[in-house]
Amino acid sequence: GAMMKRRLLLVSNSTLHGGGYLDHCQQHIQHFFGKQVQRILFVPYALHDRDSYAKLVRDKFRSLGYEVDSIHEAADPLQAVRKAQGIFIGGGNTFRLLKTLYDHNLMSEIKRRVLVEGLPYMGSSAGTNVSTVSIHTTNDMPIVYPPTLAAIGLLPFNINPHYLDPDPNSKHMGETREQRIVQYHEEPDTPRVLGLREGSMLLVEGEKATLLGSTGARLFTRGQAPAEYTPGSDLSFLLTEQK
Amino acid sequence: GAMMKRRLLLVSNSTLHGGGYLDHCQQHIQHFFGKQVQRILFVPYALHDRDSYAKLVRDKFRSLGYEVDSIHEAADPLQAVRKAQGIFIGGGNTFRLLKTLYDHNLMSEIKRRVLVEGLPYMGSSAGTNVSTVSIHTTNDMPIVYPPTLAAIGLLPFNINPHYLDPDPNSKHMGETREQRIVQYHEEPDTPRVLGLREGSMLLVEGEKATLLGSTGARLFTRGQAPAEYTPGSDLSFLLTEQK
Ligand SMILES: [Ca+2]
Ligand SMILES: [Ca+2]
Numbered sequence: 001g002a003m004m005k006r007r008l009l010l011v012s013n014s015t016l017h018g019g020g021y022l023d024h025c026q027q028h029i030q031h032f033f034g035k036q037v038q039r040i041l042f043v044p045y046a047l048h049d050r051d052s053y054a055k056l057v058r059d060k061f062r063s064l065g066y067e068v069d070s071i072h073e074a075a076d077p078l079q080a081v082r083k084a085q086g087i088f089i090g091g092g093n094t095f096r097l098l099k100t101l102y103d104h105n106l107m108s109e110i111k112r113r114v115l116v117e118g119l120p121y122m123g124s125s126a127g128t129n130v131s132t133v134s135i136h137t138t139n140d141m142p143i144v145y146p147p148t149l150a151a152i153g154l155l156p157f158n159i160n161p162h163y164l165d166p167d168p169n170s171k172h173m174g175e176t177r178e179q180r181i182v183q184y185h186e187e188p189d190t191p192r193v194l195g196l197r198e199g200s201m202l203l204v205e206g207e208k209a210t211l212l213g214s215t216g217a218r219l220f221t222r223g224q225a226p227a228e229y230t231p232g233s234d235l236s237f238l239l240t241e242q243k
Numbered sequence: 244g245a246m247m248k249r250r251l252l253l254v255s256n257s258t259l260h261g262g263g264y265l266d267h268c269q270q271h272i273q274h275f276f277g278k279q280v281q282r283i284l285f286v287p288y289a290l291h292d293r294d295s296y297a298k299l300v301r302d303k304f305r306s307l308g309y310e311v312d313s314i315h316e317a318a319d320p321l322q323a324v325r326k327a328q329g330i331f332i333g334g335g336n337t338f339r340l341l342k343t344l345y346d347h348n349l350m351s352e353i354k355r356r357v358l359v360e361g362l363p364y365m366g367s368s369a370g371t372n373v374s375t376v377s378i379h380t381t382n383d384m385p386i387v388y389p390p391t392l393a394a395i396g397l398l399p400f401n402i403n404p405h406y407l408d409p410d411p412n413s414k415h416m417g418e419t420r421e422q423r424i425v426q427y428h429e430e431p432d433t434p435r436v437l438g439l440r441e442g443s444m445l446l447v448e449g450e451k452a453t454l455l456g457s458t459g460a461r462l463f464t465r466g467q468a469p470a471e472y473t474p475g476s477d478l479s480f481l482l483t484e485q486k
Binding site for chain 1: 336384
């Protein structure tokens, strides 16, 4: 099927504590885009200052051997997606990112290029959220109102990036991350949620999904106890639609 | 004007670390509802288990001298709002709460009863969010999709409940609360945001607003530096629409 071409590198967070931008995943990035890809289309819509965001990303990817075209500098964003050799959607505010992707009518073309034509898709944080079923499990503040929370749908489950374990010493009384995801699963017909800790990433190659990085992930399934997965785990079963 | 009747007690959080449900604000609750009010209409829509939520609230308010009617037990929720002597909207998930208020067509009747007829309105956390201009500054996960993020509009500004100062020792790389609110103010025509720390509450009596509690608040205004307010501060200037 069409899904066989799908190639995704979905990163929980762009910057790990104590490191530089994308440092902790740079070897995975080079392995993912490989030597075939020379230019990567960057989508900076999740942040307000697109120029400085594009500069940050351009500098980093140049150091890894790739040129970057930022979609906000393209005369025709849809055409930029059509021509891209690889795409990277960066983090920031997930609501702003999703709304802007809809405003520019880019959702279905990104989906088609990734699923049908095998365009390599890298996402970080908000850019990971928008690759899934929906952004219902973002951590971000709803600073704008998108036309729907449905996302690109490159996967049949949701991701919670920056997944955070409860802090036993915290005196803050807001919901823990796990409590928030459990509230999501109180709603009917909600898909699985993969809680990707900072330092983790998910690599999808066709029908195979592998957990990379150093910190593991916690999987939430409606009506079931959460399950822990260690780095290196084969998560291909997540690519099958839930019954 | 109509605003002169407005009476609001807006609590950041229902439970302070180490205390019981609503313990930290119980004297303010008794002072707010006073002796005239005998029965309070409770809105449990922010949590999934409405029965146990109503029991928690009923037990607490009985100990303070008030009977509680939970709106989820009413045959006609709109009629329950029409007849209420006082209303308390509890915390939980703000998206679920707002969507349910719209689903039951309660928004404009609550607004009318509070602003025109002086119905005393108490909110906690999500119940505080929905009293403001919009829920764009909630901390909650968008587990459902309301028809709009516009809220009841009892005030001309927004509140961020559970406001949290940055933790200098944190290694987590998600945005701080202040960064999230600054991102909101990157969007055009966004109102002020009062960051109410846990342990703080806002009392509004007509045209007078007072910061109560023990922890203070941080005010964010688009294009200006944030400002700190200590407990007891007169915040009546917030009740004036921004130019
Ligand atoms: Ca974010
Ligand atoms: Ca909440």
